[in-house]
Amino acid sequence: MSTASSASRTTREQIVDAADQLFYEQGFDSTSFADIAATVNLSRGNFYYHFKTKDDLLEAVIDQRLRNTQALLQQWEQQGAQPQDRIRCFIHILIANQARILLYGCPVGTLTTELAKLNHHALDQANAVFTLFRTWLRQQFQAMGRKQDADELAMHVLGRSQGVATLASAFQDEKFLKQEVKRLNQWLQQCVDDAKQ
Amino acid sequence: MSTASSASRTTREQIVDAADQLFYEQGFDSTSFADIAATVNLSRGNFYYHFKTKDDLLEAVIDQRLRNTQALLQQWEQQGAQPQDRIRCFIHILIANQARILLYGCPVGTLTTELAKLNHHALDQANAVFTLFRTWLRQQFQAMGRKQDADELAMHVLGRSQGVATLASAFQDEKFLKQEVKRLNQWLQQCVDDAKQ
């Protein structure tokens, strides 16, 4: 029974993984069950067994992204000694995921934008990924001594990253991406220096 | 004949206007001819007379946006005495179009993002709108005396605006939008002061 159950979960996981990637690359609306089925080598009609509707699948994908994000933040929590080092971990994902960002933009931003236009009820859930980053960044700025404007600074970093991803993707401009990352790191250093005084 | 021709153009213009707005609000892909037909009070099948394909309609919409953008830039050119005043005109659209941005994000950024995911051939045309702003901003920074890094600064402003629009829309946060506009204006003032020395 445990083998059967785990095998079942494996197929389900494969579906979610494939959907996760395709939703990112092609968008949610224009990714069909047929596309996902072809990736996982499964018959199209059989999806009903695993997910009753396409919205259920979307919810599973976002849930996975939420879990992955939380794991990532926890990892950064241990990697960086100082709060500013942890924030630098966040900024660095622009470099680490450079290739995909140049092709498809930010996975979080593009999904929320699409769901907003579709008036989709899962929009709040998708926005929760943003909120995870926002809350985490706020905590880092608070730890840096910026109690007053920690949330504003967190939103600032989040916004700058969004803009970089959008434009770098539009212009397919790797140089711009790296320039802006440098600028953002400089701005962060300024924050650190300001807080010390 | 002249009346007939102008009436024809009026219907065509109505279609383009409706498509322009709906593509912005709902996205290109999930806006159907039926949606547009309902807005213009026209029979769905008859679109073929005005636009042979949906892609033709999209091209017409983007062409209109290009013309509108050029007119806007020309207007700012006359409004602002100093280059920095003109750049402030650009930044100010975030305030002027606030309501729509909170609901649907940036019209330019969201379209290019969608077309990129759809692998649509009109992507280059859509990106041209970005290029119009970029070139114009670059000229303003050059006029400010920043010959060396004018393009980098132009891209910086463009990127910041994109980020603001994306996040303000995601969080439906008017306060954030205004905060960031203030920050951006402060940054611009810093640029002016730096250039003076």
Next chain:
DNA sequence: TGAAGCCTAGGACAAGCGTCCTAGGGCTGT
């Protein structure tokens, strides 16, 4: 009055979509 051309309504069309059903293969435990 009549011919010509612009523009329209309304529907047909094939294709693709999400959804749902049924029959059965291949394990599991008795």
Next chain:
DNA sequence: ACAGCCCTAGGACGCTTGTCCTAGGCTTCA
């Protein structure tokens, strides 16, 4: 060997999509 259950293939369904066609109502000019 057999019953029960997990999971699957394959196809049917109703609907919407973009596209395309045809017949005819207008206006315009002779």
